[in-house]
Amino acid sequence: MSRIxxxxxxxxxxxxxxxxxxxxxxxxxxxxxxxxxxISHRSPAFEKVLEETKQDIAELLxxxxxxxxxxxxxxxxxxxxxxPYNFLTEGKTAAYADTGSFSDKAFQEAEKVGRAVKVFxxxxxxxxxxxxxxxxxxxxxxxxxxxxxNNTIEGTxxxxxxxxxxxxxxxxxxxxxxxxxFPVEKFSLIxxxxxxxxxPAGAVLVIARRDFVAGRDKKLPVMMNYETMLExxxxxxxxxxxxxxxxxxxxxxxxxxxxxxxxxxxNRKKAALLYGMLDRSPAFYKGRADKDSRSIxxxxxxxxxxxxxAQFAEEGKRRGLGGLKGHRSVGGIRASIYNxxxxxxxxxxxxxxxxxxxxxx
Amino acid sequence: MSRIxxxxxxxxxxxxxxxxxxxxxxxxxxxxxxxxxxISHRSPAFEKVLEETKQDIAELLxxxxxxxxxxxxxxxxxxxxxxPYNFLTEGKTAAYADTGSFSDKAFQEAEKVGRAVKVFxxxxxxxxxxxxxxxxxxxxxxxxxxxxxNNTIEGTxxxxxxxxxxxxxxxxxxxxxxxxxFPVEKFSLIxxxxxxxxxPAGAVLVIARRDFVAGRDKKLPVMMNYETMLExxxxxxxxxxxxxxxxxxxxxxxxxxxxxxxxxxxNRKKAALLYGMLDRSPAFYKGRADKDSRSIxxxxxxxxxxxxxAQFAEEGKRRGLGGLKGHRSVGGIRASIYNxxxxxxxxxxxxxxxxxxxxxx
Numbered sequence: 031m032s033r034i035x036x037x038x039x040x041x042x043x044x045x046x047x048x049x050x051x052x053x054x055x056x057x058x059x060x061x062x063x064x065x066x067x068x069i070s071h072r073s074p075a076f077e078k079v080l081e082e083t084k085q086d087i088a089e090l091l092x093x094x095x096x097x098x099x100x101x102x103x104x105x106x107x108x109x110x111x112x113x114p115y116n117f118l119t120e121g122k123t124a125a126y127a128d129t130g131s132f133s134d135k136a137f138q139e140a141e142k143v144g145r146a147v148k149v150f151x152x153x154x155x156x157x158x159x160x161x162x163x164x165x166x167x168x169x170x171x172x173x174x175x176x177x178x179x180n181n182t183i184e185g186t187x188x189x190x191x192x193x194x195x196x197x198x199x200x201x202x203x204x205x206x207x208x209x210x211x212f213p214v215e216k217f218s219l220i221x222x223x224x225x226x227x228x229x230p231a232g233a234v235l236v237i238a239r240r241d242f243v244a245g246r247d248k249k250l251p252v253m254m255n256y257e258t259m260l261e262x263x264x265x266x267x268x269x270x271x272x273x274x275x276x277x278x279x280x281x282x283x284x285x286x287x288x289x290x291x292x293x294x295x296x297n298r299k300k301a302a303l304l305y306g307m308l309d310r311s312p313a314f315y316k317g318r319a320d321k322d323s324r325s326i327x328x329x330x331x332x333x334x335x336x337x338x339x340a341q342f343a344e345e346g347k348r349r350g351l352g353g354l355k356g357h358r359s360v361g362g363i364r365a366s367i368y369n370x371x372x373x374x375x376x377x378x379x380x381x382x383x384x385x386x387x388x389x390x391x
Numbered sequence: 392m393s394r395i396x397x398x399x400x401x402x403x404x405x406x407x408x409x410x411x412x413x414x415x416x417x418x419x420x421x422x423x424x425x426x427x428x429x430i431s432h433r434s435p436a437f438e439k440v441l442e443e444t445k446q447d448i449a450e451l452l453x454x455x456x457x458x459x460x461x462x463x464x465x466x467x468x469x470x471x472x473x474x475p476y477n478f479l480t481e482g483k484t485a486a487y488a489d490t491g492s493f494s495d496k497a498f499q500e501a502e503k504v505g506r507a508v509k510v511f512x513x514x515x516x517x518x519x520x521x522x523x524x525x526x527x528x529x530x531x532x533x534x535x536x537x538x539x540x541n542n543t544i545e546g547t548x549x550x551x552x553x554x555x556x557x558x559x560x561x562x563x564x565x566x567x568x569x570x571x572x573f574p575v576e577k578f579s580l581i582x583x584x585x586x587x588x589x590x591p592a593g594a595v596l597v598i599a600r601r602d603f604v605a606g607r608d609k610k611l612p613v614m615m616n617y618e619t620m621l622e623x624x625x626x627x628x629x630x631x632x633x634x635x636x637x638x639x640x641x642x643x644x645x646x647x648x649x650x651x652x653x654x655x656x657x658n659r660k661k662a663a664l665l666y667g668m669l670d671r672s673p674a675f676y677k678g679r680a681d682k683d684s685r686s687i688x689x690x691x692x693x694x695x696x697x698x699x700x701a702q703f704a705e706e707g708k709r710r711g712l713g714g715l716k717g718h719r720s721v722g723g724i725r726a727s728i729y730n731x732x733x734x735x736x737x738x739x740x741x742x743x744x745x746x747x748x749x750x751x752x
Binding site: 032033034036038039040041042043044046049050052053056057058062063064065067068069070071072102103104105106107108110111115135139142223225230231232233248249250251252253254266267268269270271272273276350352353358 | 393394395397399400401402403404405407410411413414417418419423424425426428429430431432433463464465466467468469471472476496500503584586591592593594609610611612613614615627628629630631632633634637711713714719
């Protein structure tokens with residue numbers, strides 16, 4: 031079969047150029063006589079990959095010097111535990127903004143560890159929006175505020191971040207990292223499962239202020255200790271070599287596209303094409319997100335009936351537009367349009383939406 | 392560069408046939424129009440991969456019905472914590488057989504959680520052997536006995552396992568899993584980082600008795616809860632899709648080779664070639680392991696001087712025999728000869744050892 035436009039939410043599309051490079055060098059990486067799948071994580075060839083990957087990401091983010099970059103395993107879900115294990119110390123309260131299913135899961139892991147409160151929730155409204163900055167009021171002795179930068183399932187995204195007045199701000203940016211510039215200096219720690227915007231499943235990118243992760247409890251499980259992971263430069267044990275290698279190639283691809291400023295322009299254009307269809311036929315394509323919170327990564331909407339939704343996904347698939355079914359927990363339609371989705375894919379989808387509307391309105 | 396014989400300890404050699412298959416289908420997996428790196432972990436295409444992988448491994452191991460198979464992330468090092476977090480409950484004592492650097496690390500993670508004791512240690516003798524079954528005496532109220540089936544750094548391996556009289560036996564089999572048949576019914580839980588014998592870095596294979604992992608504490612970090620991982624069939628969150636896919640291909644390759652019985656025969660033959668050289672020139676090639684504990688996966692030895700060791704590794708490399716340098720913590724020479732190392736590679740290495748001996752004795 032020829033390659034399709036892949037609207038999956040994650041694992042998700044990767045740039046074709048990246049895949050072709052991986053394929054070409056799969057049997058002999060960097061003249062080592064070995065596959066990247068076979069080389070030691072302590073070999074000079076991999077050290078170079080890791081070093082360049084960190085450097086390219088730092089460049090893309092205009093990362094201040096006092097931040098470190100490292101990779102972990104276990105996905106966002108292990109991070110949900112790592113955050114309270116590292117930072118929710120005795121006598122403190124962790125604050126969570128509940129903007130979707132993954133926020134809620136993160137909160138539940140914190141509750142296992144200590145005192146945690148939700149300082150905002152849009153759950154009752156079907157998670158239709160993220161908070162306005164001024165809505166978030168933090169408790170006394172707040173250990174940190176945890177937010178989910180982009181809500182993959184619900185299709186909402188922060189474009190302005192809460193003011194925490196010195197309380198550490200921690201974000202799960204699994205589904206929007208490196209899709210646009212953002213003020214990284216507002217954050218003490220950011221984690222991102224790489225399988226949406228920047229790589230395959232299997233690695234988590236962590237970006238943290240060095241002084242924030244210093245001084246962790248020595249009794250933490252070693253693989254959950256942020257300080258150790260940073261100090262050991264992602265090499266405390268064998269890291270997910272291949273996933274990091276792909277992230278490195280994606281970072282170079284992003285630089286070639288013109289960096290995050292250029293990515294934001296095209297990502298906004300892609301999203302506008304689809305939201306434009308929602309706005310033109312609001313009774314047929316019912317957007318799930320409040321306009322102010324509309325994600326430029328995941329566009330979610332409902333059709334008048336479940337049958338029409340199934341038909342939409344099926345017809346889309348036949349036209350080479352794959353992965354349009356919404357998350358099993360909420361149904362509906364979701365088009366995930368991460369970095370690797372070309373503008374052309376969104377144009378095709380918008381065209382299909384128009385035709386489907388005309389045929390079924 | 393043409394492909395070398397790769398004696399790395401892990402990540403390590405993979406069968407060339409497997410790599411070629413991966414390369415061929417990298418842009419379009421199973422007629423999905425997507426790369427295996429891009430498909431959803433909940434897609435039928437991946438479900439089939441996961442199901443077949445588990446089935447093939449169960450077949451290779453002649454696995455009893457009451458065992459489950461699942462995959463986790465975080466490497467053996469996260470397992471070092473998972474084991475005591477899951478099973479070292481109040482009032483119990485965990486027993487560890489200390490046979491190498493990784494055993495000791497596992498023990499240290501248990502000490503963070505509760506009472507743990509070493510019931511055997513060969514540390515004072517440079518970790519030259521594993522215990523004889525009768526040497527291991529367990530404490531009262533023993534939560535479990537933890538052993539390291541094969542000690543990658545030291546080059547020792549269990550061929551007979553301690554009798555625990557009902558105390559759960561847990562093994563780290565990261566470096567020998569699927570290299571030969573073994574009595575799996577003796578074990579309550581086995582974990583294996585897949586990056587040595589059966590895949591690339593990025594996944595851990597867990598094999599566990601279903602009743603042993605049932606009833607875990609709901610307050611465990613969800614990604615460390617064995618019960619959840621088994622119940623959710625490795626899909627609580629996005630698993631390391633690509634690593635599992637490769638393990639699946641390796642399992643099929645092992646079946647084609649004739650299963651674990653056939654692998655044991657060739658693995659023993661490979662090891663015998665190298666240990667034969669050690670036995671013929673014991674003053675020049677000084678084996679690190681006691682004869683009874685000699686690993687058939689990692690052959691470790693010293694030469695008369697550090698300079699000769701460096702020269703040996705260097706000359707080997709020039710002849711296409713890569714990765715012969717011993718682990719940075721112990722030095723010397725190590726030849727890792729996992730499943731994917733062909734007999735021919737060991738023949739070449741034995742020939743080189745003979746020539747090097749004649750030239751430098």
